[in-house]
Amino acid sequence: MLQKKICMLGGFAVGKTSLVRRFVQSIFSENYLTTVGVKIDKKSVAFPDKTVDLILWDLAGEDDIGSFRVSYVRGATGLVLVVDGTRPATLAVALTLRERVEAEFGAMPFVLLFNKSDLADRWAISDGEIDELRQRGWQIYLTSALSGEHVDDAFRQLASMVAN
Amino acid sequence: MSRVPKEVRSWIYDFFYNERSAAYLKIDARQCIEEKGGNLEHYGLSSLRIGKPVADQLEFMEGLLPCPELPFHMPMMELPGGHVADLHLFGDNGSVWLVFLDATPERDHQQRLQQKAYEMTLLQERERQLNAKLQSTNEALRESQEGLSREYRRAESLLLNILPASIAERLKADEQIADSHAEVSVLFADIVGFTERARSVGATTTLAILNYFFKAADLLSEQYGCEKIKTIGDCVMAVAGLPTARSDHAEALANYALELREAARREHFAGEPLGLRIGIHSGPIVAGVIGKRRFVYDLWGDTVNLAARIQKAAEPDEIRISDATHQLLGPEFACDPLGETELRGTGRVRMWRLRR
Ligand SMILES: Nc1nc2c(ncn2[C@@H]2O[C@H](COP(=O)(O)OP(=O)(O)O)[C@@H](O)[C@H]2O)c(=O)[nH]1
Ligand SMILES: [Mg+2]
Numbered sequence: 217m218l219q220k221k222i223c224m225l226g227g228f229a230v231g232k233t234s235l236v237r238r239f240v241q242s243i244f245s246e247n248y249l250t251t252v253g254v255k256i257d258k259k260s261v262a263f264p265d266k267t268v269d270l271i272l273w274d275l276a277g278e279d280d281i282g283s284f285r286v287s288y289v290r291g292a293t294g295l296v297l298v299v300d301g302t303r304p305a306t307l308a309v310a311l312t313l314r315e316r317v318e319a320e321f322g323a324m325p326f327v328l329l330f331n332k333s334d335l336a337d338r339w340a341i342s343d344g345e346i347d348e349l350r351q352r353g354w355q356i357y358l359t360s361a362l363s364g365e366h367v368d369d370a371f372r373q374l375a376s377m378v379a380n
Numbered sequence: 381m382s383r384v385p386k387e388v389r390s391w392i393y394d395f396f397y398n399e400r401s402a403a404y405l406k407i408d409a410r411q412c413i414e415e416k417g418g419n420l421e422h423y424g425l426s427s428l429r430i431g432k433p434v435a436d437q438l439e440f441m442e443g444l445l446p447c448p449e450l451p452f453h454m455p456m457m458e459l460p461g462g463h464v465a466d467l468h469l470f471g472d473n474g475s476v477w478l479v480f481l482d483a484t485p486e487r488d489h490q491q492r493l494q495q496k497a498y499e500m501t502l503l504q505e506r507e508r509q510l511n512a513k514l515q516s517t518n519e520a521l522r523e524s525q526e527g528l529s530r531e532y533r534r535a536e537s538l539l540l541n542i543l544p545a546s547i548a549e550r551l552k553a554d555e556q557i558a559d560s561h562a563e564v565s566v567l568f569a570d571i572v573g574f575t576e577r578a579r580s581v582g583a584t585t586t587l588a589i590l591n592y593f594f595k596a597a598d599l600l601s602e603q604y605g606c607e608k609i610k611t612i613g614d615c616v617m618a619v620a621g622l623p624t625a626r627s628d629h630a631e632a633l634a635n636y637a638l639e640l641r642e643a644a645r646r647e648h649f650a651g652e653p654l655g656l657r658i659g660i661h662s663g664p665i666v667a668g669v670i671g672k673r674r675f676v677y678d679l680w681g682d683t684v685n686l687a688a689r690i691q692k693a694a695e696p697d698e699i700r701i702s703d704a705t706h707q708l709l710g711p712e713f714a715c716d717p718l719g720e721t722e723l724r725g726t727g728r729v730r731m732w733r734l735r736r
Contacts, residue, residue, distance in 0.1 A: 217436065221443040228498050250498050252491040253456025253464065253483075256440045271439045288454065291443020303505060338509070 219269045220378045223289050225317065226298030227309035228276075231331040234361035235298060236274050239371050244362050251276050254288060261375040268375045272296075284313060286320045294378040295326035296370070301358070302338040307345075325377035327355045327370050334360040401463075401482040407434050409474045411445050423480055424461030434478075444469075445476060456487045544607050546623045547669065547677055557677075558668035564621035565633040565662040565705055566684050567606075568691035569597070569640060572655035574614040581650050589649050590614060596643040604636040609679060615691075616640075619679060622667055630662050630708035634734055637699045645697075659691025660734075661702040689723045690731060703730040 224232040233251050238244055240259045257272045275288055289295075295317065297310040314326065328349065330341055350356050355377070357370040384392075396402050403418035405428065413430050420426045428437050435441045440457060451470035458464050464487040468479040536552075550557055571577075571593065578586040594608075597616045601608045606620040618636065621629030637658045644654040663683035669676065686702065694700035706715055714735040720728045 219435065219439070219442050229502055248495075248499070248502075250491060250495045252487050252494055253458065254440075254454065255458040256460075258439055271442045273440075285454075287449065287452065290447065290449075290452075291445075293443065302509075340509075 217269065218266055218379060219271060220294065220375070221271045221273065221292045222294045222296060222374065222378070223273045223292045223317075224275060224296045224298060225310060225313040227300065227303075227306040230298045230300040230303070230306050230310075231359075231361045232296075232298050233274050235296070235329065235331060235359065235367055236272050238361040238364055238367045240272070242364070244364075259371075261372055263376065263379065266379060268379045270371065270375055284316065286316055289317050289321060292317075292321070292324065294324055294374050296374060297326055297328045299328065299330050299341070301330040301332050301341050302335050304340045307341070325374065327357060327374045327377075329357050329359045329370055331359045331361060333358040333365060334362045396481060401480070403480040405434065405478045406472075407441075407445065407476045407478060411435065411441075413437070414475060418480070420480075422482065423459050423463050423465060425459075425480075440467075441478075447476070450476065456483050456490075458487075544623050544677070558666060559623070560664065560666050561622055561625065562664045563625065563627075563629060563662070564619055564665055564679075564683070565630045565660055565708075566665065566679065566687040567618045567620075567633050567637055567658060567660045568615055568688050569618075569637070569656045569658040570613075570615035570691065571644075571649070572657060572696040573650075577650040589647065589654065592647050593644065593654070597640060600636055600639050600643065604632050604639070606633055606636050609677065617679075619665075619667075622679075628708075630660075630705045631710060631713070633660055634699075634701070634705070634709055634713055637734065638736060641697065641699060655696045657691055657694040657696060658699040659687055659689070659694050659701070660699070660705050661687035661690055662705040662708055686723075686726060686729070689726060690729070693721065693723060693731070699734040701732050701734050703732065706732045709734075 224236060226232050228250065229248060233249070233255070234244060236255075236257050240257045251274055253276060255274045257274065259270050259272065261268050261270060273288065273292070275284075295314060297314055298306075299310050300306045310328070318324070330346065333339070346356060346358075355370075355373050357366045357373075359366045359370055361367060397418070401419040401422040403420040403423060403425070404416070405413055406415035408414040411434055412432055413428055413434050416428055416430065420428065425438075434445075435443075439460075444452075447469060451468060453469075454467040456464050457467055463482060464484040465480040466483045468477075468481070470477050470479075536548075547557060571589075581589075593614070594611055594616065597608050597611075597618065600606075601618055604620070605626070606618050607622055609617045609619055611617070618633065620626070620633040620636070626632065637660060641656055641658065644656045647654040661683055663681070663686075665679045665681040665683045667677070667679050669678075690700050690702055700718070701709075701715070709715065715732040716735060718731045718733055720730050723729050
């Protein structure tokens with residue numbers, strides 16, 4: 217059995233819980249219910265030659281990076297960094313969280329999600345900025361937990377990265 | 381612990397064991413479940429199998445063992461059954477104990493508090509964004525309002541340029557305008573040999589000449605209380621006795637004509653002094669504004685037509701006036717009779733040459 221622990225990282229209310237629900241249960245809710253502590257979900261991703269069970273750790277969205285418990289990430293093999301595309305400050309939060317995790321557990325594969333792509337009129341991240349990050353070789357997705365756009369693609373991509 | 385009295389110890393034990401639904405697993409060095417006990421049922425975990433790998437049965441254990449930082453505490457983990465547990469891991473001679481303590485009420489309480497705090501923060505962020513948007517929208521609105529009033533002022537000044545001020549006022553007040561005027565004088569003036577000379581000097585010089593001529597016509601009309609009605613090509617049409625009636629309209633327009641001819645002569649066009657042919661006639665006309673989007677103030681009637689024909693019949697540098705106009709001029713105006721002349725479409729007309 218190929219089982220991999222994945223952590224959802226990002227500021228509060230960027231859509232971590234919604235993305236997991238969309239990916240695992242194919243549902244979405246407008247209502248914001250903040251996550252306290254940790255919730256774990258599981259979803260299998262099938263490839264031609266193998267199946268990977270992703271164990272998704274949906275961590276509390278921290279507004280205060282200092283209070284983030286890096287130790288939750290122990291044993292993780294991949295990260296889903298989530299940014300709210302309508303709140304530019306959440307990009308720095310996601311990147312800082314990743315730095316803290318890597319300092320503790322070393323580099324690991326990740327995908328970077330700019331979420332809420334359905335809110336086009338409130339979108340606050342420029343294409344140039346995203347291109348610049350892509351040029352670092354990062355796997356970047358513009359996702360919407362509401363419509364489901366690119367959500368499966370992003371998780372599948374990460375699954376294939378951690379399966380090797 | 382030994383200094384804690386037995387009673388307290390037992391109270392703490394009962395409290396955690398019962399109130400917080402304590403349960404435990406012992407995990408051996410191969411990461412298999414070695415022992416289990418306590419209220420596992422509460423967490424829906426009574427079917428965990430001894431001797432089997434823990435990570436296969438409890439997904440959250442994936443990757444956690446071996447753990448170099450024991451004891452390890454993970455607060456408020458939501459288990460698949462919906463219960464929330466504080467998890468404590470601590471070591472024991474190569475084995476690891478995993479203790480579950482129910483934390484559902486604490487989690488719910490903390491969630492209610494945090495929910496409020498985050499919702500407030502989100503609202504504040506949103507408010508800031510909306511305020512910024514509002515400000516830039518206001519800015520844009522103010523700019524377009526300024527642009528609009530600039531446009532309005534420009535339109536107004538254009539209106540004043542092409543219309544007599546009193547007519548422009550009435551137009552702004554949305555009045556329909558078509559007035560008959562029993563007694564006015566109408567003048568036409570055009571440039572002698574305009575087409576050939578324009579060809580020989582080129583567009584830029586021609587435009588400068590026209591500009592000079594029209595400007596002079598404008599300035600003099602203010603000076604003599606006449607109205608320049610319009611220009612048609614190189615021809616100027618002016619009127620006196622409009623929009624306010626005046627009995628000396630013919631004299632005013634005669635003076636205007638004399639001065640206009642003087643002003644023209646001071647300028648050169650293709651090497652020669654700028655010459656005009658001027659015609660004047662007096663009589664009744666109808667004046668009005670036509671057009672809905674572009675206002676044009678104009679004059680109509682036989683008086684206008686005859687004035688135009690007299691002008692066409694004039695010699696270079698001549699101011700030719702009709703008999704009707706001549707009769708209205710005082711003795712200070714020197715005129716030569718031209719006798720009766722045939723004018724196209726009008727028949728025989730008595731005309732005069734105004735000298736000064
Ligand atoms: N329009 C839109 N709203 C989203 C999207 N993802 C999440 N949300 C909303 O954003 C809020 C926070 O989402 P949540 O998943 O709880 O964020 P978390 O704190 O990162 O887990 C909720 O009200 C969601 O309904 C999205 O893709 N589009
Ligand atoms: Mg959440």
